[in-house]
Ligand SMILES: CC1=C(CCC(=O)O)c2cc3nc(cc4[nH]c(cc5[nH]c(cc1n2)c(C)c5CCC(=O)O)c(CCC(=O)O)c4C)C(CCC(=O)O)=C3C
């Protein structure tokens with residue numbers, strides 16, 4: 016997309032409860048109209064309750080804001096950064112009103128979500144489209160969004176660093192337990208989504224290079240949808256930066272499945288995958304011996320929020336430990352300097368201050384503006400929500 020003189024930046028995120036009284040209202044916001052069974056909500060509520068009713072995500076976003084502001088200032092970019100969430104205060108509509116009241120007219124959004132899918136890309140575009148509509152700012156505030164940054168080197172590097180450290184730590188632990196050659200497996204973990212969402216998530220078919228690596232045809236098995244293919248590509252890129260992982264088996268797994276039981280979501284679940292691999296490698300005569308340790312790389316996530324600290328650090332860890340396996344979960348990008356610098360690089364691209372569009376792997380830099388109907392979701396009332404940052408955007412783009 017042609018560069019623009021953006022005059023405001025928005026950090027758009029998920030939002031999370033700040034105390035016990037917020038937990039249920041927050042979960043109602045997240046699941047409004049989504050057909051999530053009550054039992055699932057009660058279960059998820061316990062994760063927040065165990066943490067004092069506080070999601071870690073808000074503090075992480077405050078830290079991310081501070082780090083981004085410092086990097087923008089260091090590069091002499093004097094554009095204010097605002098914060099708005101989908102599911103909890105500060106909400107996106109109020110933030111857009113503030114941005115407009117402060118005199119800004121061209122907004123560029125950075126969302127805390129790296130890959131393509133309805134939940135991680137289009138829904139943020141809908142949040143903006145609906146907020147422009149509900150506030151009456153349609154046509155008065157332009158709202159764009161940065162490209163999905165899963166394959167930006169600044170997103171990949173922190174995971175590589177984490178994997179290097181995680182492997183060293185788990186090898187030391189196994190050596191200390193008298194099993195220095197113990198078999199390891201790297202699980203790259205991301206959020207499960209409905210398979211229909213995964214398949215709607217972008218250009219098809221699978222990039223030829225990735226098709227070759229995975230041996231999968233488009234539409235065939237784990238990794239054949241665009242969402243999974245992006246994750247497989249990032250996993251490959253991380254591994255290329257970590258020679259210490261040479262010869263260690265790895266796989267892509269999914270976590271945090273929600274939704275009604277009859278709706279298919281991406282599999283395998285990380286806990287099932289750990290159990291199956293432990294059982295498989297324990298049988299006699301298998302090469303490489305019994306599984307001794309697992310390293311989990313949470314490549315689907317930007318910070319150590321509840322889906323990471325509960326579903327991985329609590330549940331997956333317990334699954335591994337019940338099987339007598341050593342366990343390491345490596346860090347998310349959080350406020351890693353490479354990640355912060357990468358996000359600001361993308362902002363500079365959009366301002367026309369930085370030539371080239373950095374990307375690693377087989378997809379190339381993702382598009383700044385989505386294709387018509389990309390990741391489209393028809394709501395239960397039969398309508399499609401307004402969006403921004405797409406060729407078919409209905410609102411928020413008075414110059415197009
Ligand atoms: C792809 C994806 C990401 C990763 C990309 C990204 O980061 O954006 C993500 C992140 C997050 N998901 C989060 C929390 C929740 N997600 C839920 C439900 C759902 N997630 C989905 C997808 C994703 N979610 C989907 C398809 C649903 C079904 C309902 C629907 O279609 O919307 C529910 C409802 C209860 C449940 O069923 O789990 C909760 C509470 C939090 C906040 C954590 C915190 O508070 O620290 C974060 C960062």
Ligand SMILES: [Fe+2]
Nearest residue numbers: 134206271322
């Ligand atoms: Fe989620």
